[in-house]
Each structure stands twice: as structure tokens, then as C-alpha cells.
Amino acid sequence: MWCLCYLDGGLSNLKLNDSNRELRKGLRTEEEIMSSWNKTLKNPFVSICCITYNHGEFIEDALNSFLMQETEFPFEIIIHDDASTDNTQSIIRQYEEKYPSIIKTIFQQENRYSKGISVAKYYIPHLRGIYVAHCEGDDYWTDRFKLKKQIEFLEDNPDYIACYHNVRVVDEYKQKLHGKMDNYPYKSDHTITFKDIEQVVLPGQTASVLYRNHWLIESRENIDLFLNCKVNGDVKLAVMLGVKGKIFFMSDVMADHRRVIGEGDSWTAKNYGKNLSQYYYEAVLNINDFIYKAYGIKLKNDKKRRQVVVGAIYYSLKSRNRQDWRIARTLIGQEKGERTRLFFHFILHTLKWPYRKIQQRCKRVWQ
Numbered sequence: 001m002w003c004l005c006y007l008d009g010g011l012s013n014l015k016l017n018d019s020n021r022e023l024r025k026g027l028r029t030e031e032e033i034m035s036s037w038n039k040t041l042k043n044p045f046v047s048i049c050c051i052t053y054n055h056g057e058f059i060e061d062a063l064n065s066f067l068m069q070e071t072e073f074p075f076e077i078i079i080h081d082d083a084s085t086d087n088t089q090s091i092i093r094q095y096e097e098k099y100p101s102i103i104k105t106i107f108q109q110e111n112r113y114s115k116g117i118s119v120a121k122y123y124i125p126h127l128r129g130i131y132v133a134h135c136e137g138d139d140y141w142t143d144r145f146k147l148k149k150q151i152e153f154l155e156d157n158p159d160y161i162a163c164y165h166n167v168r169v170v171d172e173y174k175q176k177l178h179g180k181m182d183n184y185p186y187k188s189d190h191t192i193t194f195k196d197i198e199q200v201v202l203p204g205q206t207a208s209v210l211y212r213n214h215w216l217i218e219s220r221e222n223i224d225l226f227l228n229c230k231v232n233g234d235v236k237l238a239v240m241l242g243v244k245g246k247i248f249f250m251s252d253v254m255a256d257h258r259r260v261i262g263e264g265d266s267w268t269a270k271n272y273g274k275n276l277s278q279y280y281y282e283a284v285l286n287i288n289d290f291i292y293k294a295y296g297i298k299l300k301n302d303k304k305r306r307q308v309v310v311g312a313i314y315y316s317l318k319s320r321n322r323q324d325w326r327i328a329r330t331l332i333g334q335e336k337g338e339r340t341r342l343f344f345h346f347i348l349h350t351l352k353w354p355y356r357k358i359q360q361r362c363k364r365v366w367q
Contacts, residue, residue, distance in 0.1 A: 047129035052137030161245030164204030197242025277312035
């Protein structure tokens with residue numbers, strides 16, 4: 001596996017700006033990248049979608065990792081910037097000038113996300129590829145054959161709709177995170193079925209996904225339902241894909257996901273440490289509503305809802321905060337008719353708690 005030296009002890013010990021400068025020196029020209037492409041393919045085979053907002057410190061890592069991809073098929077890079085107030089747009093424009101046939105940009109004058117508008121509304125119409133890959137502006141890929149590997153799998157397995165893979169969770173300085181901070185633990189090769197995705201699970205981190213471009217044939221009504229569904233984009237996309245086919249998870253580690261907690265504009269940074277039980281509960285209901293209206297399928301995920309409610313109860317007991325207890329009481333009230341099952345779920349969860357704690361400590365020792 002060929003990869004950029006993002007590992008501990010390599011470029012991660014340099015200052016970010018110096019690291020980006022060194023990486024840019026080794027980049028191929030647009031002509032060199034396109035020289036290996038199949039000339040019979042007139043349109044991009046893969047659309048790489050990158051959304052950014054105030055990613056000035058990190059965006060070069062993402063762009064460099066896209067441009068290092070070695071493929072025999074053409075790809076395009078669609079970048080949507082949601083009115084960044086730092087130097088993100090300036091950096092993107094520099095790359096666009098050097099790679100005008102590969103990089104296409106969408107620059108907003110006003111931030112859309114803060115107005116409750118899904119930015120997918122603006123980039124979906126521009127995705128021309130047979131396949132789509134995602135990577136946000138503060139993450140980056142680490143394997144120059146990432147696209148090639150995932151495309152080969154999906155081309156050989158037409159009953160699969162998408163492919164995810166392992167990622168390394170790092171901080172803003174590319175240092176690997178451990179324990180609770182590593183929220184994407186290593187997994188071996190496996191298939192995710194509709195039964196799995198029905199529980200509103202995220203198969204993998206956004207920077208790892210590549211899927212068949214169903215947007216090309218999706219109805220306008222279904223796209224609008226997707227855009228209006230008030231759930232994080234990565235989650236609702238995963239469930240939407242799971243409804244359409246099987247999803248494969250590759251054991252290869254081919255991307256780094258930055259988890260910036262102390263500051264930043266990411267969803268994780270803004271919500272770290274908050275009680276999100278109400279949000280998660282409503283997300284399940286919203287996903288159910290979206291999938292039923294779009295595809296006529298009723299998702300059976302009562303167990304998932306009960307897990308969220310039990311989690312809210314534990315959170316309130318731990319924090320001893322009135323607001324947290326109000327949230328727990330509200331969610332319990334919404335589970336009318338399910339309180340007996342909820343009670344047994346709570347008891348079962350409590351009995352398993354010591355076992356899980358031992359498991360977690362063992363994992364930390366071995367990491």
C-alpha cells in the first residue's frame with residue numbers, strides 16, 4: 001500500500017503550513033494526472049465531493065490527497081465552500097487555477113448551513129460521475145489507490161451499492177487519538193445489510209465512503225425529501241444507501257479523520273460534551289419518516305429508540321442535572337405503550353455495564 005507519510009513520526013511532527021508546502025512540491029501536474037486516464041470515457045467516472053467551511057488550516061491536506069489518486073479512470077473534484085471567513089476560498093482558488101479541468105468550485109456568499117439549508121442542495125446537481133466519493137475539508141485520504149480499490153470492488157460486485165473502509169482518528173496535528181476519542185475503532189472486512197442499516201447505524205466515517213451515483217436517477221421528490229430530512233447528512237445518506245443495496249466495509253485504513261474538539265466549526269466540535277439524546281431520538285423518527293415517504297418502507301428500529309432513551313436516563317443519573325432529567329422524562333413520555341420493554345431494556349443494560357467497562361479497559365491497555 002502506497003500512502004503519504006501522515007503517520008506518527010513523519011510529517012505529523014512538522015508545522016501544518018510546512019507540511020502542506022512540502023506535499024505540494026511533490027504533486028503531479030494536471031496533465032500528468034490525466035495522462036493515465038481512459039480516453040474513451042468522456043465524463044468523470046468518479047465525482048469527489050468536498051464540503052468546506054473555515055478549513056484554511058487543513059484544506060490543502062484534503063486537496064493533495066485527492067490529487068495523488070492514481071487511476072485509469074477520470075475523476076472530478078467538486079468543492080462546495082459555505083462562505084468561509086478565513087483563507088479557505090483563497091487556497092481553493094489557487095488549486096483551481098492549477099487544475100481547471102479537474103477541480104470545480106461552488107462558493108457561497110452567505111452561510112447556508114446556519115440558515116438551516118442543506119448544502120447538498122448545491123453540490124448534488126454537479127455530481128456527474130458514475131460513482132461518488134466524499135471527504136470533508138478537514139479530513140484527508142492516505143492511500144493513493146483508495147479510489148481504485150473501492151471501484152474495483154463495486155465493479156466486481158454489482159449487488160453492492162457502496163463501500164466504506166477504516167480510518168485513523170487524529171487530532172489537528174495528525175497525532176493518532178486513543179480511547180474514547182477514537183470513535184471509529186478498527187474493523188475487519190464485513191457486509192452491512194438492510195437489517196443492520198435499519199437500526200440507523202453509520203457504517204463508517206464520511207471520508208471513507210464511495211457509492212454508486214444514485215442521484216443521477218433519483219426523483220426530484222426523493223431528493224427534496226432527503227434535503228429536508230433534519231438528520232446529519234452522513235447518517236441519512238448511509239440509511240438511504242442501505243435501502244438500495246448491500247454495503248461492504250473494507251479493512252484497509254485509507255483515510256485520516258480529524259477530530260478537533262477544543263475549537264472549530266465542525267458538528268463534533270460544536271456539540272462535544274452536550275446531551276444529544278433528544279436529537280438522536282428525533283433523528284430516528286425523521287429517518288423513518290423520510291424512508292417511508294420516499295420508498296414506502298417502514299423501518300423497524302424500536303430497539304434503537306429504546307437504546308437512546310436508556311442512554312438519556314443514564315446521562316441524567318450521571319450528570320444530576322435538571323435539564324438532562326427533563327430530556328429523559330420527555331423521551332420516556334414519547335415511548336407510551338413501550339414502557340415495559342423500556343424497563344427491561346434498562347435492567348439488561350445495567351447488568352451488562354460492568355462487563356462493558358472491563359472490555360473498554362482491556363482495549364485501552366492493548367492499544
